[in-house]
Amino acid sequence: MPEPAAIHPDPHLPATVNAKALPWEPSPAPGVERRRLERTGGERARVTSLVRYAPETGFPAHEHGGGEEFLVLSGVFSDETGDHPAGSYVRNGVGTRHAPHTDAGCVIFVKLWWMHPDETGLTRVNTRDEANWGDAPWGARLPLYEDAREQVELWRLRPGAVTEVTVEGGLEVFVVSGSATLGDDRLSAWSWARRPQAGVLTLATLSGATVYLKRGHLADLPPTPDA
Structure with missing residues:
Protein backbone atom coordinates (compact mmCIF):
# COMPACT_ATOMS: atom_id res chain seq x y z
CA MET A 1 0.00 0.00 0.00
CA THR A 127 -24.27 10.42 24.58
CA ARG A 128 -27.65 8.72 24.06
CA ASP A 129 -28.38 8.94 27.80
CA GLU A 130 -30.47 12.08 28.26
CA ALA A 131 -29.35 12.30 31.89
CA ASN A 132 -25.90 13.34 30.63
CA TRP A 133 -27.27 16.38 28.81
CA GLY A 134 -27.91 19.81 30.28
CA ASP A 135 -29.96 22.73 29.05
CA ALA A 136 -28.26 25.47 27.04
CA PRO A 137 -29.54 28.68 25.41
CA TRP A 138 -29.18 27.06 21.96
CA GLY A 139 -30.71 23.70 22.98
CA ALA A 140 -28.63 21.24 25.00
CA ARG A 141 -25.00 20.60 25.90
CA LEU A 142 -23.11 17.44 26.88
CA PRO A 143 -19.55 17.76 28.28
CA LEU A 144 -17.39 14.89 27.02
CA TYR A 145 -13.90 15.69 28.31
CA GLU A 146 -11.99 18.62 29.78
CA ASP A 147 -8.47 19.22 31.07
CA ALA A 148 -6.09 22.18 31.19
CA ARG A 149 -5.43 21.92 27.44
CA GLU A 150 -8.77 21.16 25.81
CA GLN A 151 -12.53 21.04 26.17
CA VAL A 152 -14.68 18.58 24.21
CA GLU A 153 -18.48 18.77 24.05
CA LEU A 154 -21.54 17.81 22.05
CA TRP A 155 -24.00 20.60 21.33
CA ARG A 156 -27.56 19.88 20.27
CA LEU A 157 -28.82 22.94 18.42
CA ARG A 158 -32.57 23.38 18.23
CA PRO A 159 -34.05 24.48 14.87
CA GLY A 160 -33.40 28.17 14.30
CA ALA A 161 -30.67 28.37 16.95
CA VAL A 162 -27.96 31.03 16.61
CA THR A 163 -25.08 31.25 19.09
CA GLU A 164 -21.52 32.49 19.33
CA VAL A 165 -18.46 30.30 19.90
CA THR A 166 -15.41 31.88 21.50
CA VAL A 167 -12.20 30.49 20.00
CA GLU A 168 -9.06 30.51 22.15
CA GLY A 169 -6.40 27.95 21.35
CA GLY A 170 -8.24 26.64 18.31
CA LEU A 171 -11.62 25.16 17.45
CA GLU A 172 -12.65 21.95 15.74
CA VAL A 173 -16.22 21.19 14.70
CA PHE A 174 -17.74 17.98 13.33
CA VAL A 175 -21.43 17.86 12.41
CA VAL A 176 -22.75 14.54 13.68
CA SER A 177 -26.25 15.04 12.28
CA GLY A 178 -28.31 17.79 10.70
CA SER A 179 -26.67 20.84 9.17
CA ALA A 180 -25.24 24.11 10.44
CA THR A 181 -23.27 27.18 9.47
CA LEU A 182 -19.99 28.21 11.08
CA GLY A 183 -19.29 31.79 10.15
CA ASP A 184 -19.78 31.90 6.38
CA ASP A 185 -19.29 28.15 5.85
CA ARG A 186 -22.18 25.74 5.43
CA LEU A 187 -21.60 22.39 7.12
CA SER A 188 -23.76 19.40 6.23
CA ALA A 189 -23.81 16.15 8.20
CA TRP A 190 -20.32 14.65 8.56
CA SER A 191 -18.62 17.92 7.68
CA TRP A 192 -15.51 18.86 9.64
CA ALA A 193 -13.95 22.28 10.21
CA ARG A 194 -10.77 23.49 11.91
CA ARG A 195 -10.40 27.11 12.98
CA PRO A 196 -7.09 27.95 14.69
CA GLN A 197 -7.45 31.74 14.93
CA ALA A 198 -8.67 33.34 18.14
CA GLY A 199 -11.96 35.18 17.89
CA VAL A 200 -15.70 34.70 17.98
CA LEU A 201 -17.58 32.66 15.37
CA THR A 202 -21.32 32.39 14.81
CA LEU A 203 -22.73 28.85 14.86
CA ALA A 204 -26.28 28.55 13.55
CA THR A 205 -28.77 26.05 12.16
CA LEU A 206 -32.11 26.27 10.39
CA SER A 207 -33.35 22.71 10.87
CA GLY A 208 -31.36 21.58 13.92
CA ALA A 209 -28.00 19.84 14.34
CA THR A 210 -25.85 17.82 16.72
CA VAL A 211 -22.29 19.10 16.68
CA TYR A 212 -19.00 17.89 18.22
CA LEU A 213 -16.80 20.78 19.39
CA LYS A 214 -13.19 20.62 20.56
CA ARG A 215 -11.57 23.82 21.81
CA GLY A 216 -8.14 24.86 23.05
CA HIS A 217 -6.21 21.83 21.76
CA LEU A 218 -4.27 23.64 19.02
CA ALA A 219 -2.43 25.92 21.45
CA ASP A 220 -0.31 23.11 22.94
CA LEU A 221 0.10 20.25 20.50
CA PRO A 222 1.33 16.83 21.69
CA PRO A 223 4.42 15.22 20.14
CA THR A 224 4.01 13.78 16.65
CA PRO A 225 4.70 10.05 16.09
CA ASP A 226 8.13 10.74 14.60
CA ALA A 227 9.20 13.34 17.19
Whole structure:
Protein backbone atom coordinates (compact mmCIF):
# COMPACT_ATOMS: atom_id res chain seq x y z
CA MET A 1 0.00 0.00 0.00
CA PRO A 2 1.52 3.40 -0.97
CA GLU A 3 2.56 5.86 1.73
CA PRO A 4 -0.42 8.15 2.49
CA ALA A 5 -0.08 11.81 1.56
CA ALA A 6 -0.44 14.66 4.04
CA ILE A 7 -3.93 16.19 4.25
CA HIS A 8 -4.42 19.67 5.76
CA PRO A 9 -1.25 18.97 7.77
CA ASP A 10 -0.73 22.42 9.30
CA PRO A 11 -2.95 22.74 12.39
CA HIS A 12 -2.40 26.50 12.38
CA LEU A 13 -4.31 26.92 9.11
CA PRO A 14 -8.10 26.76 8.76
CA ALA A 15 -9.64 23.81 6.92
CA THR A 16 -13.12 22.59 5.99
CA VAL A 17 -13.98 19.13 4.64
CA ASN A 18 -17.28 17.51 3.67
CA ALA A 19 -16.48 13.90 4.56
CA LYS A 20 -19.44 12.53 2.60
CA ALA A 21 -17.88 13.89 -0.59
CA LEU A 22 -14.70 11.85 -0.07
CA PRO A 23 -14.22 8.28 -1.32
CA TRP A 24 -13.74 5.45 1.14
CA GLU A 25 -10.12 4.30 0.96
CA PRO A 26 -8.77 0.92 2.09
CA SER A 27 -6.85 0.56 5.34
CA PRO A 28 -4.24 -2.10 6.14
CA ALA A 29 -7.05 -4.27 7.61
CA PRO A 30 -9.37 -6.06 5.15
CA GLY A 31 -12.92 -4.70 5.23
CA VAL A 32 -11.95 -1.50 7.06
CA GLU A 33 -12.04 1.75 5.07
CA ARG A 34 -11.25 5.38 5.85
CA ARG A 35 -12.10 8.93 4.87
CA ARG A 36 -9.22 11.04 6.17
CA LEU A 37 -9.89 14.67 7.06
CA GLU A 38 -6.45 15.76 8.25
CA ARG A 39 -3.13 13.94 8.57
CA THR A 40 0.48 14.91 9.09
CA GLY A 41 1.57 12.20 6.62
CA GLY A 42 2.49 8.52 6.80
CA GLU A 43 0.55 5.51 8.04
CA ARG A 44 1.65 6.21 11.62
CA ALA A 45 0.61 9.84 11.97
CA ARG A 46 -1.50 12.39 13.75
CA VAL A 47 -4.82 11.99 11.98
CA THR A 48 -8.53 12.78 12.09
CA SER A 49 -10.77 10.54 10.01
CA LEU A 50 -13.95 8.56 9.57
CA VAL A 51 -13.43 4.81 9.70
CA ARG A 52 -15.97 2.28 8.40
CA TYR A 53 -15.83 -1.35 9.52
CA ALA A 54 -17.70 -3.94 7.47
CA PRO A 55 -19.48 -6.66 9.49
CA GLU A 56 -17.17 -9.24 11.07
CA THR A 57 -14.00 -7.16 10.63
CA GLY A 58 -11.39 -5.64 12.91
CA PHE A 59 -7.75 -4.73 13.51
CA PRO A 60 -5.10 -6.89 15.19
CA ALA A 61 -4.16 -5.93 18.74
CA HIS A 62 -2.13 -2.71 18.80
CA GLU A 63 -0.99 0.03 21.17
CA HIS A 64 -2.01 3.67 20.89
CA GLY A 65 1.26 5.52 21.39
CA GLY A 66 -0.45 8.89 21.02
CA GLY A 67 -3.88 8.00 22.35
CA GLU A 68 -7.18 7.51 20.56
CA GLU A 69 -10.44 9.48 20.73
CA PHE A 70 -13.57 8.43 18.87
CA LEU A 71 -17.33 8.84 18.61
CA VAL A 72 -19.39 5.93 17.27
CA LEU A 73 -21.67 7.30 14.54
CA SER A 74 -23.46 4.06 13.63
CA GLY A 75 -23.37 0.35 14.42
CA VAL A 76 -21.48 -1.19 17.35
CA PHE A 77 -17.71 -0.95 17.91
CA SER A 78 -16.24 -3.57 20.23
CA ASP A 79 -12.96 -4.27 22.00
CA GLU A 80 -11.72 -5.81 25.24
CA THR A 81 -13.51 -3.15 27.30
CA GLY A 82 -16.93 -4.06 25.87
CA ASP A 83 -19.41 -3.08 23.17
CA HIS A 84 -19.71 0.59 22.24
CA PRO A 85 -22.94 1.28 20.32
CA ALA A 86 -23.78 4.37 18.28
CA GLY A 87 -23.53 7.45 20.47
CA SER A 88 -20.58 6.14 22.50
CA TYR A 89 -17.73 8.60 23.11
CA VAL A 90 -14.43 6.90 23.94
CA ARG A 91 -10.94 8.08 24.87
CA ASN A 92 -8.17 5.48 25.11
CA GLY A 93 -5.16 7.15 26.70
CA VAL A 94 -1.53 7.04 25.63
CA GLY A 95 -0.09 3.53 25.89
CA THR A 96 -3.44 1.72 25.97
CA ARG A 97 -3.78 -1.42 23.88
CA HIS A 98 -6.76 -3.17 22.29
CA ALA A 99 -7.96 -5.30 19.36
CA PRO A 100 -10.98 -3.45 17.89
CA HIS A 101 -13.62 -5.40 16.01
CA THR A 102 -17.29 -5.37 15.11
CA ASP A 103 -19.93 -8.02 14.50
CA ALA A 104 -22.58 -5.95 12.70
CA GLY A 105 -20.34 -3.19 11.30
CA CYS A 106 -19.86 0.42 12.41
CA VAL A 107 -18.65 3.90 11.46
CA ILE A 108 -16.59 6.03 13.85
CA PHE A 109 -15.21 9.57 13.88
CA VAL A 110 -11.70 9.10 15.26
CA LYS A 111 -8.61 11.11 16.21
CA LEU A 112 -5.19 9.47 16.69
CA TRP A 113 -2.01 10.93 18.19
CA TRP A 114 -3.80 13.99 19.60
CA MET A 115 -3.16 13.21 23.30
CA HIS A 116 -0.29 14.31 25.50
CA PRO A 117 1.83 11.63 27.22
CA ASP A 118 0.28 12.36 30.63
CA GLU A 119 -3.21 11.29 29.49
CA THR A 120 -3.15 7.55 30.09
CA GLY A 121 -6.64 6.77 31.38
CA LEU A 122 -9.92 5.69 29.80
CA THR A 123 -13.03 7.81 29.24
CA ARG A 124 -16.45 6.46 28.29
CA VAL A 125 -19.57 8.63 27.78
CA ASN A 126 -22.99 7.46 26.58
CA THR A 127 -24.27 10.42 24.58
CA ARG A 128 -27.65 8.72 24.06
CA ASP A 129 -28.38 8.94 27.80
CA GLU A 130 -30.47 12.08 28.26
CA ALA A 131 -29.35 12.30 31.89
CA ASN A 132 -25.90 13.34 30.63
CA TRP A 133 -27.27 16.38 28.81
CA GLY A 134 -27.91 19.81 30.28
CA ASP A 135 -29.96 22.73 29.05
CA ALA A 136 -28.26 25.47 27.04
CA PRO A 137 -29.54 28.68 25.41
CA TRP A 138 -29.18 27.06 21.96
CA GLY A 139 -30.71 23.70 22.98
CA ALA A 140 -28.63 21.24 25.00
CA ARG A 141 -25.00 20.60 25.90
CA LEU A 142 -23.11 17.44 26.88
CA PRO A 143 -19.55 17.76 28.28
CA LEU A 144 -17.39 14.89 27.02
CA TYR A 145 -13.90 15.69 28.31
CA GLU A 146 -11.99 18.62 29.78
CA ASP A 147 -8.47 19.22 31.07
CA ALA A 148 -6.09 22.18 31.19
CA ARG A 149 -5.43 21.92 27.44
CA GLU A 150 -8.77 21.16 25.81
CA GLN A 151 -12.53 21.04 26.17
CA VAL A 152 -14.68 18.58 24.21
CA GLU A 153 -18.48 18.77 24.05
CA LEU A 154 -21.54 17.81 22.05
CA TRP A 155 -24.00 20.60 21.33
CA ARG A 156 -27.56 19.88 20.27
CA LEU A 157 -28.82 22.94 18.42
CA ARG A 158 -32.57 23.38 18.23
CA PRO A 159 -34.05 24.48 14.87
CA GLY A 160 -33.40 28.17 14.30
CA ALA A 161 -30.67 28.37 16.95
CA VAL A 162 -27.96 31.03 16.61
CA THR A 163 -25.08 31.25 19.09
CA GLU A 164 -21.52 32.49 19.33
CA VAL A 165 -18.46 30.30 19.90
CA THR A 166 -15.41 31.88 21.50
CA VAL A 167 -12.20 30.49 20.00
CA GLU A 168 -9.06 30.51 22.15
CA GLY A 169 -6.40 27.95 21.35
CA GLY A 170 -8.24 26.64 18.31
CA LEU A 171 -11.62 25.16 17.45
CA GLU A 172 -12.65 21.95 15.74
CA VAL A 173 -16.22 21.19 14.70
CA PHE A 174 -17.74 17.98 13.33
CA VAL A 175 -21.43 17.86 12.41
CA VAL A 176 -22.75 14.54 13.68
CA SER A 177 -26.25 15.04 12.28
CA GLY A 178 -28.31 17.79 10.70
CA SER A 179 -26.67 20.84 9.17
CA ALA A 180 -25.24 24.11 10.44
CA THR A 181 -23.27 27.18 9.47
CA LEU A 182 -19.99 28.21 11.08
CA GLY A 183 -19.29 31.79 10.15
CA ASP A 184 -19.78 31.90 6.38
CA ASP A 185 -19.29 28.15 5.85
CA ARG A 186 -22.18 25.74 5.43
CA LEU A 187 -21.60 22.39 7.12
CA SER A 188 -23.76 19.40 6.23
CA ALA A 189 -23.81 16.15 8.20
CA TRP A 190 -20.32 14.65 8.56
CA SER A 191 -18.62 17.92 7.68
CA TRP A 192 -15.51 18.86 9.64
CA ALA A 193 -13.95 22.28 10.21
CA ARG A 194 -10.77 23.49 11.91
CA ARG A 195 -10.40 27.11 12.98
CA PRO A 196 -7.09 27.95 14.69
CA GLN A 197 -7.45 31.74 14.93
CA ALA A 198 -8.67 33.34 18.14
CA GLY A 199 -11.96 35.18 17.89
CA VAL A 200 -15.70 34.70 17.98
CA LEU A 201 -17.58 32.66 15.37
CA THR A 202 -21.32 32.39 14.81
CA LEU A 203 -22.73 28.85 14.86
CA ALA A 204 -26.28 28.55 13.55
CA THR A 205 -28.77 26.05 12.16
CA LEU A 206 -32.11 26.27 10.39
CA SER A 207 -33.35 22.71 10.87
CA GLY A 208 -31.36 21.58 13.92
CA ALA A 209 -28.00 19.84 14.34
CA THR A 210 -25.85 17.82 16.72
CA VAL A 211 -22.29 19.10 16.68
CA TYR A 212 -19.00 17.89 18.22
CA LEU A 213 -16.80 20.78 19.39
CA LYS A 214 -13.19 20.62 20.56
CA ARG A 215 -11.57 23.82 21.81
CA GLY A 216 -8.14 24.86 23.05
CA HIS A 217 -6.21 21.83 21.76
CA LEU A 218 -4.27 23.64 19.02
CA ALA A 219 -2.43 25.92 21.45
CA ASP A 220 -0.31 23.11 22.94
CA LEU A 221 0.10 20.25 20.50
CA PRO A 222 1.33 16.83 21.69
CA PRO A 223 4.42 15.22 20.14
CA THR A 224 4.01 13.78 16.65
CA PRO A 225 4.70 10.05 16.09
CA ASP A 226 8.13 10.74 14.60
CA ALA A 227 9.20 13.34 17.19
